[in-house]
Structure formats: structure tokens, C-alpha cells
Amino acid sequence: MATNNEIITLPNKHLRERSVKVGIVNEAIKTIIKDMQDATIDWENSRKHELGVALAAVQMDKMLRIVIIREDFEDKKNKEFTVFINPTITKYEGKISEDYEGCLSIKNVYGLVPRYEKVKVKAIDLNGNEFRVTAEGFLARIFQHEIDHTNGILFIDHIKDDADAFYNLTPKGHLESLDYEHDVQKNSILW
Numbered sequence: 001m002a003t004n005n006e007i008i009t010l011p012n013k014h015l016r017e018r019s020v021k022v023g024i025v026n027e028a029i030k031t032i033i034k035d036m037q038d039a040t041i042d043w044e045n046s047r048k049h050e051l052g053v054a055l056a057a058v059q060m061d062k063m064l065r066i067v068i069i070r071e072d073f074e075d076k077k078n079k080e081f082t083v084f085i086n087p088t089i090t091k092y093e094g095k096i097s098e099d100y101e102g103c104l105s106i107k108n109v110y111g112l113v114p115r116y117e118k119v120k121v122k123a124i125d126l127n128g129n130e131f132r133v134t135a136e137g138f139l140a141r142i143f144q145h146e147i148d149h150t151n152g153i154l155f156i157d158h159i160k161d162d163a164d165a166f167y168n169l170t171p172k173g174h175l176e177s178l179d180y181e182h183d184v185q186k187n188s189i190l191w
Helices: 027-045 137-150 180-185
Strands: 054-056 066-070 081-103 106-124 130-136 166-169 175-177
Touching (some): 027 054, 027 081, 130 137
Antiparallel strands (some): 054 066, 066 081, 081 106, 106 130, 106 166, 166 175
């Protein structure tokens, strides 16, 4: 069983590299997906105020275009994930709005990130069949965040020059602003 210790974090350079498409969904790919799910749940179990909602294979140091997204964000007891192999956003729609994001691969940093409110996504399932989904709100944000991972882009890259967009999580579960110059701009781990 994979653990959260297998999730790579910055400054690991692989997080800034593009992942490759999956050619065939075989047992090795299914094992990677199972490991992704196990590591996400183990990460969540190690946190008091956070939920593991999604993970990209690159975060397990597997340079493959695979994303898993939790089926129910409201029920922490539901540990089921939907698998998206070779996911691609085919259309961005709606307004761009800001909301808070964190990442299992970026320790102690959260950000107020602009994203489209609606996206259309195509992917392949575990049986190799193509399918499409339309996502709005929080789910649309998750798709954009995770598909960015497959392209070597992190949420902090979208807000790099916004001094007011960076936060950390307090022990009581509240977000508080980070000192941009000290904690962000000159942080050699992030950049």
C-alpha cells in the first residue's frame, strides 16, 4: 500500500515537467492508480483540517497523464475516486473567479487562484474508453489544477506576481496571509 511519503513535493524538478500520454491501460497503470488513491487517503489521514480531493500521477513521481478525483468532496468517509487517463480540457467557459487552492506537493502554501468557472474535459477510463464531462464550480477548479500538473504547471505559477494571493494554514484550520517577500518571493523551494 502506497503512503503519503511517496508524494513528491517542491523543490522536486519533476513537478515542473510535462507528463506523457498513457498508451495502453494495463495492470502496471492500474497499480499506479491504486497507489495514487492509497497515498491520497494516507495524506488526508495525516491532516486535521484538509481533504485529499485529487492527485496527478506526476505527484507520485510517475510522469504519466493520469488524474484521480474524489467522487464526493462533502463526505470524508467516501474514499472513492474517478480516474481520468490522458485528460484534456477541450473548452473553458464562464467567468474567471478566484478561490483558495492548496496542493499535496506544495507544503504549507495556499493561494487565491483565478480559474474558469466551467470546463469541458475529455479523458479515457480504466477500460480504455473515451468519455467526456462538463464540470462547474469547485470541480472545474480541480480539473484545471490537476491537468496543469500533467503539463508541469503548479497553482503558484498562476499567482507568482500577486503579493496578496499567498496563505498558510494555521493549526486551528484558518488561512492567514504569508509575508510575500520573505515567505514566497525569495523562497528557493517554491521557485
